[in-house]
Amino acid sequence: MHIVVCIKQVPDSREIRIDPKTNTLIRQGVPSIVNFYDKHGLEEALRIKDELGARVTVITMGPPPAEKALKECISLGADEGVLVTDRAFAGADTLATSYVLAKAIRKAEETWGPVDIVFCGKQTLDGDTGQVGPGIACRLDLEQLTYVGKVRKVDPQARRITVERHLEDGIEVVETSMPVLVTALKELNKIRRASLPGMIRAARYKPIVWTTADFPDLDRSQIGLKGSPTIVGKTWVPEVRKVDGERIAGDTPQQIAEQLVERLWSGDLPTRLGWN
Amino acid sequence: MAEQEQQTVEKKEKEPDFSDYRGVMIVVEQRYGKAKAVSWQLLGKGRELADKLETKLYALVIGHEVEHLAKEAGYYGADEVYLCDAPELKDYRTRPYSRVCLKVIHQVKPEIVLFGATGTGRDLAGAIATHLPTGLTADTTELDVEPPPSRLLLASRPAFSEKMMATILCKRYRPQMATARAGVFQALPRDESREVPIIRVENDMKEEEIAARVLEFISETGKVNLEEAEIIVAGGRGLGGPEAFGMLKELADALGGVVGASRAAVDAGWISHDHQVGQTGHTVRPKLYFAIGISGAVQHTVGMSNSEVIVAINKDENAPIFQIAHYGIVGDLFKIVPAITEAVKKKRGLPIGPLASTTGGNRA
Numbered sequence A: 001m002h003i004v005v006c007i008k009q010v011p012d013s014r015e016i017r018i019d020p021k022t023n024t025l026i027r028q029g030v031p032s033i034v035n036f037y038d039k040h041g042l043e044e045a046l047r048i049k050d051e052l053g054a055r056v057t058v059i060t061m062g063p064p065p066a067e068k069a070l071k072e073c074i075s076l077g078a079d080e081g082v083l084v085t086d087r088a089f090a091g092a093d094t095l096a097t098s099y100v101l102a103k104a105i106r107k108a109e110e111t112w113g114p115v116d117i118v119f120c121g122k123q124t125l126d127g128d129t130g131q132v133g134p135g136i137a138c139r140l141d142l143e144q145l146t147y148v149g150k151v152r153k154v155d156p157q158a159r160r161i162t163v164e165r166h167l168e169d170g171i172e173v174v175e176t177s178m179p180v181l182v183t184a185l186k187e188l189n190k191i192r193r194a195s196l197p198g199m200i201r202a203a204r205y206k207p208i209v210w211t212t213a214d215f216p217d218l219d220r221s222q223i224g225l226k227g228s229p230t231i232v233g234k235t236w237v238p239e240v241r242k243v244d245g246e247r248i249a250g251d252t253p254q255q256i257a258e259q260l261v262e263r264l265w266s267g268d269l270p271t272r273l274g275w276n
Numbered sequence B: 001m002a003e004q005e006q007q008t009v010e011k012k013e014k015e016p017d018f019s020d021y022r023g024v025m026i027v028v029e030q031r032y033g034k035a036k037a038v039s040w041q042l043l044g045k046g047r048e049l050a051d052k053l054e055t056k057l058y059a060l061v062i063g064h065e066v067e068h069l070a071k072e073a074g075y076y077g078a079d080e081v082y083l084c085d086a087p088e089l090k091d092y093r094t095r096p097y098s099r100v101c102l103k104v105i106h107q108v109k110p111e112i113v114l115f116g117a118t119g120t121g122r123d124l125a126g127a128i129a130t131h132l133p134t135g136l137t138a139d140t141t142e143l144d145v146e147p148p149p150s151r152l153l154l155a156s157r158p159a160f161s162e163k164m165m166a167t168i169l170c171k172r173y174r175p176q177m178a179t180a181r182a183g184v185f186q187a188l189p190r191d192e193s194r195e196v197p198i199i200r201v202e203n204d205m206k207e208e209e210i211a212a213r214v215l216e217f218i219s220e221t222g223k224v225n226l227e228e229a230e231i232i233v234a235g236g237r238g239l240g241g242p243e244a245f246g247m248l249k250e251l252a253d254a255l256g257g258v259v260g261a262s263r264a265a266v267d268a269g270w271i272s273h274d275h276q277v278g279q280t281g282h283t284v285r286p287k288l289y290f291a292i293g294i295s296g297a298v299q300h301t302v303g304m305s306n307s308e309v310i311v312a313i314n315k316d317e318n319a320p321i322f323q324i325a326h327y328g329i330v331g332d333l334f335k336i337v338p339a340i341t342e343a344v345k346k347k348r349g350l351p352i353g354p355l356a357s358t359t360g361g362n363r364a
Ligand SMILES: Cc1cc2nc3c(=O)[nH]c(=O)nc-3n(C[C@H](O)[C@H](O)[C@H](O)COP(=O)(O)OP(=O)(O)OC[C@H]3O[C@@H](n4cnc5c(N)ncnc54)[C@H](O)[C@@H]3O)c2cc1C
Pocket: A014, A015, B235, B236, B237, B238, B239, B261, B262, B263, B264, B265, B276, B277, B278, B279, B280, B281, B282, B292, B293, B294, B295, B296, B297, B298, B299, B300, B303, B313, B314, B315, B316, B319, B331, B332, B333, B334
């Protein structure tokens, strides 16, 4: 089997703060990490590799420093890491990103053999859309299983896969054919630690680099900023809405409670909430 | 004729002509014939956008034995409803559902298509946007349009873990698409006098052509659905332990609401993560929100400050939560909450003392 994992190096946006004076993002000192949902995708690929045997190729599109993210994946047990990088790819939205990643996956197939499973993360911390996965599936005509919290079974002979999709209202158990694209949730697995041989291999490993020159049939109008239909307009820092609220006081908790209830019942709230 | 076409094609390069794209379309999500609340909320918002653009509001209902939902979509504001009802469409599966959506979009040519930002809505929207192709904005919390002639959709969403908001535009492609969060927009009052045309659409995919099979759906009805709740009673570190959540549950039951929590309470292990409100939890917009023993850190308030009425109970009169509360009570929650529960029960004529069963649950 051949499994491709799409990973992205992202600033840990949980650590980003807003400068209260200028209302701009403070990016300084914000660490870059492998998007953590993507690591769960990698972990699942490695588990399948451990169990059934598979080649695991990790692909990222990004600037040269993203090599570090690929090395981290190598240390965990990935076989190859590919950095797809070019100035021309910059400014891509999800549509343009999925175009380039789909091309890269095709090239990975030509290089290492047909792909059975592509793992993506549920979403990225920076782009935060969850759209790149379905985009890739659509472009490569793969089956698509999003929000997967558990892989129940992979059957390479029958070329079928069974997973649990975790949705708002419950768990959907779905079976479909391979090749398939799966997007990973945190619940999917526990991420392993790098082994010593893994770390040694990663230290020496030079990621494979593909640029526009490596994709002869690339349609230039579909990449980068030019190939991106969405553009960012205005940005702003949401203000916390301050209200001139009313303090409710009283001599006893019962008095306070009764006053509150009186206020809540004074408008049309009870009707709209269906209170009798 | 050919020459003319050539010219328009050339013109398109500079200033695309989208005059054949008109109308706002809402893709209605359902499971087992029951619609998701977000669909009706989107019809409410869609109505407003369509009126501003002086155009029609369409709904698209896909499923099996879902004709009643097509009628419902009319009651909630749609002018016309497209309905694709077939046994193959009983369960949501990406391929057949996206096939139907694409067919209707090509036929109707709406300028805007909106989906709920649910697992299913995002799965479907992501596939369709790539097919068309067009731009898709994820997880929006504000939607507006520029008036004609520009007719641009202003799709705004939180970015950088809710710390910023950004408006995303799609100028060169149609339709403009977005997924929108549940609980953010208001559904219109259901109006049964609205009888609207229902246009039937054929499903073109046969069962043999569909690889995916839904083997089972394990519904989690016990799971709280904060995003669709109209009343939330949330507790924080001030509760001091898991036991006090029982007290909150009683108030929530008396009101017909559900229990929420701050991260501090979740991290302490007093209540499960699906109850968490805030930046790393759920974004909620109920009609009534109780913040009990919650200080009001910004990471909490980004997730709930748009609640219609906020009641805060805290012993610290300087707690920041009071800045966004409509009703603030300074005092000991352990004394005040039971008194409120009792007063609510009295007002509603509910039996005083612990309730035998829940009266409300999730009222969405
Ligand atoms: C990256 C990041 C993400 C985060 N995401 C979230 C999130 O999604 N949601 C979230 O909630 N937080 C989040 N936080 C944490 C947030 O910053 C606060 O730490 C948290 O909200 C505090 O919870 P609290 O108000 O319950 O606790 P505290 O701040 O400790 O407040 C407890 C309050 O209870 C009051 N109190 C105590 N005893 C009583 C009593 N007997 N009667 C009345 N009042 C009493 C106190 O006066 C105090 O105001 C996040 C933080 C970070 C860094």
